[in-house]
Amino acid sequence: MDMSLFLVQLLNGVQYGLLLFLIASGLTLVFGVMGILNLAHGSMYMIGAYLVYYFATVTDNFLFAVIIACLIAMLLGIVIERFLIVHLYKRDHLDQVLLTVGLIFIFNAAQSFIWGNDPLGVQVPSLLSSSIQITDIVEYPVYRLFVSVLCVAIAVAMYYIINNTKLGMMIRAGESNREMVENLGVNIGKLFTIVFAVGVTLSALAGIVSAPIVSLVPGMGERVLISCFVVVVIGGMGSIKGAFVAALLVGIVDTFASVLLPGMSSMTVYLLMAIILIFKPQGLFKS
Amino acid sequence: MKLNKKFIKQCMLATGMMGTTLMATLPVHADEEPIKIGVMLPYSGVYAGLGEAATNGLKQALKEHGNEIAGRPVEFMISDTEAKPARAPELTSAMADKDDADFIVGPVHSGVAMGMIKTIRNKDSIMIIPNAGANAATGAFCQPNVFRTSFSSWQTAYPMGSEAVDMGYKKVVTMSWNYGFGKESLEAFEESYEKAGGEVVKKIYVPFPNTEFQSYLTEIASIKPDAVFVFFAGGGSVKFVKDYDALGLKGKIPLIGSGFLTEGTIEAQGDSAEGLLTTLHYADTLDNPKNKAFREHYQSLYNKPADLYAVQGYDAGQLIIQAVEVTKGNTSDKDALIKAMEKVEIDSPRGAFRFSKAHNPIQNIYLRKVENGENVVVKTAASELSDPARGCRL
Numbered sequence: 001m002d003m004s005l006f007l008v009q010l011l012n013g014v015q016y017g018l019l020l021f022l023i024a025s026g027l028t029l030v031f032g033v034m035g036i037l038n039l040a041h042g043s044m045y046m047i048g049a050y051l052v053y054y055f056a057t058v059t060d061n062f063l064f065a066v067i068i069a070c071l072i073a074m075l076l077g078i079v080i081e082r083f084l085i086v087h088l089y090k091r092d093h094l095d096q097v098l099l100t101v102g103l104i105f106i107f108n109a110a111q112s113f114i115w116g117n118d119p120l121g122v123q124v125p126s127l128l129s130s131s132i133q134i135t136d137i138v139e140y141p142v143y144r145l146f147v148s149v150l151c152v153a154i155a156v157a158m159y160y161i162i163n164n165t166k167l168g169m170m171i172r173a174g175e176s177n178r179e180m181v182e183n184l185g186v187n188i189g190k191l192f193t194i195v196f197a198v199g200v201t202l203s204a205l206a207g208i209v210s211a212p213i214v215s216l217v218p219g220m221g222e223r224v225l226i227s228c229f230v231v232v233v234i235g236g237m238g239s240i241k242g243a244f245v246a247a248l249l250v251g252i253v254d255t256f257a258s259v260l261l262p263g264m265s266s267m268t269v270y271l272l273m274a275i276i277l278i279f280k281p282q283g284l285f286k287s
Numbered sequence: 288m289k290l291n292k293k294f295i296k297q298c299m300l301a302t303g304m305m306g307t308t309l310m311a312t313l314p315v316h317a318d319e320e321p322i323k324i325g326v327m328l329p330y331s332g333v334y335a336g337l338g339e340a341a342t343n344g345l346k347q348a349l350k351e352h353g354n355e356i357a358g359r360p361v362e363f364m365i366s367d368t369e370a371k372p373a374r375a376p377e378l379t380s381a382m383a384d385k386d387d388a389d390f391i392v393g394p395v396h397s398g399v400a401m402g403m404i405k406t407i408r409n410k411d412s413i414m415i416i417p418n419a420g421a422n423a424a425t426g427a428f429c430q431p432n433v434f435r436t437s438f439s440s441w442q443t444a445y446p447m448g449s450e451a452v453d454m455g456y457k458k459v460v461t462m463s464w465n466y467g468f469g470k471e472s473l474e475a476f477e478e479s480y481e482k483a484g485g486e487v488v489k490k491i492y493v494p495f496p497n498t499e500f501q502s503y504l505t506e507i508a509s510i511k512p513d514a515v516f517v518f519f520a521g522g523g524s525v526k527f528v529k530d531y532d533a534l535g536l537k538g539k540i541p542l543i544g545s546g547f548l549t550e551g552t553i554e555a556q557g558d559s560a561e562g563l564l565t566t567l568h569y570a571d572t573l574d575n576p577k578n579k580a581f582r583e584h585y586q587s588l589y590n591k592p593a594d595l596y597a598v599q600g601y602d603a604g605q606l607i608i609q610a611v612e613v614t615k616g617n618t619s620d621k622d623a624l625i626k627a628m629e630k631v632e633i634d635s636p637r638g639a640f641r642f643s644k645a646h647n648p649i650q651n652i653y654l655r656k657v658e659n660g661e662n663v664v665v666k667t668a669a670s671e672l673s674d675p676a677r678g679c680r681l
Binding site: 002005008009012013015016108112116117118119120121123124131133135137138139140141143144213214215216217218219220223254255256258259262265266 | 332336491492499525526529533540551555
């Protein structure tokens with residue numbers, strides 16, 4: 001592998017990793033702050049992708065479609081938290097799993113009912129549809145670079161909010177000692193609603209920005225959910241920083257494994273996870 | 288999070304209950320015993336669209352025949368395979384033994400097909416495969432009571448090998464998912480391509496159902512072959528064709544493939560699919576009166592355009608109708624019924640075909656090119672191509 005090829009593959013890995021981070025960040029945020037394991041997280045990714053498909057086709061305006069899809073996802077998050085999740089805070093993880101698995105089936109049925117089962121695609125917005133020539137034969141699509149930049153921006157924004165704002169302070173406090181935060185007079189119910197809605201919106205946003213570069217198919221959410229869990233477990237459940245590092249690690253390892261070890265590339269990521277868990281059973285950054 | 292055994296058990300129970308059998312019965316004439324057609328297709332999951340189209344086609348064939356054959360009404364028993372091979376034997380046994388199905392139409396997925404074939408051996412029901420292309424279904428595992436109205440993987444890829452040499456491609460990279468259908472397609476292509484003097488410089492297998500293609504495409508770009516032959520289907524083919532274009536390979540290294548690359552996916556692929564050359568036993572635009580009539584009727588019944596899977600389901604229906612007409616409504620003498628099925632000529636929208644000794648269609652394979660969002664037939668790449676049925680002793 002010569003140098004330029006190596007760099008292109010590294011770019012592929014980083015870009016894939018950043019997208020994984022965007023998907024996984026919401027899951028780990030919700031788990032870290034609320035202790036809720038939301039298995040329907042992948043469904044929100046799917047819903048985001050299908051919503052942007054629908055509105056982009058109807059209105060022919062990608063930016064508008066993105067905004068509307070985000071708003072609907074956030075609204076869905078609020079409704080789910082207020083009417084369903086709210087009953088589960090005092091129950092164990094099994095009840096949470098049953099509820100959120102049920103939500104997966106409901107979202108899948110809704111998707112199949114509204115949009116059918118044929119694969120669908122979204123056109124890359126024309127403003128970002130060009131490519132940059134990077135080697136004599138490979139061009140890199142601007143849209144993919146844009147998605148990477150967006151993911152980095154979101155990571156930075158999350159880091160800033162969690163470390164430097166009052167909301168972030170409450171989130172960190174909620175992570176370490178929920179009862180104490182409540183006793184200090186913080187409206188924990190409202191905090192949880194906000195966190196859940198943000199988590200869901202992040203997942204939907206990942207689906208939205210991925211829509212032009214993936215194909216929209218039934219079950220796309222479950223596939224993402226597995227990679228998402230690998231990232232969250234490697235990073236340490238509940239740790240945003242961990243999710244970021246783990247996502248990049250998984251992205252890069254997966255990319256190079258598929259080129260260098262084609263026969264066993266499908267297991268490399270899980271092997272990585274197993275090795276990390278042997279030495280760090282709580283993941284890289286246990287919060 | 289604590290995962291205990293009880294929880295895992297509950298999860299398994301919950302998923303087990305998802306695939307309950309649905310019964311759908313047409314109006315039955317009280318005087319005659321109905322002909323029972325079991326339908327085992329996926330109605331949920333990734334292949335749900337294919338299962339739906341095949342069912343629509345099957346029902347259309349029987350509707351056009353007044354929902355009765357030789358005076359006997361038809362009863363459908365519909366069951367969702369969810370495209371899960373593990374469930375196939377159990378569902379097949381239920382259809383054959385408990386429900387006494389005369390025919391079982393299914394499945395879409397080759398893994399499910401293998402499970403069904405093993406179970407159907409020595410049973411009275413006759414299985415008609417309306418899609419699953421595994422070579423072995425009409426090869427090493429062929430059975431007297433198993434017919435296929437679709438294709439073998441070999442048939443859909445073999446003709447492209449010599450076509451590629453004719454187009455002047457001396458070295459190619461082949462690529463597919465690392466699973467049966469993909470491997471069989473790549474091997475069939477390689478067989479005829481190397482026979483005609485071409486050289487496969489690299490064969491890439493991607494873990495199924497992974498759709499992260501960037502790293503592989505980057506590698507292909509560094510190899511610079513004359514062309515790339517691929518097998519992908521459904522959502523994967525949408526992603527692949529778009530990625531291939533986005534990475535700037537489309538204009539530089541021609542992409543060819545088995546027809547599933549552009550089947551039911553062109554709309555989602557958009558401009559990226561324009562100009563792709565593929566081989567398959569059908570094309571929506573195939574110009575013959577039967578295809579026109581079939582497609583018009585399908586559109587009016589289901590309010591959407593017919594596709595390949597609908598055609599294969601439709602032909603499964605035609606096969607049942609014609610064979611039972613020959614036996615004058617007798618479905619209890621299975622040997623006579625199988626003999627009748629072996630002799631029929633199906634007037635298919637893809638062009639008329641008969642069955643090989645191994646019960647696979649002997650059919651034309653067309654070279655198709657994507658033009659303005661449609662698969663347009665360029666020519667017949669192989670006429671009356673019969674699968675070699677390796678390992679079959681029928």
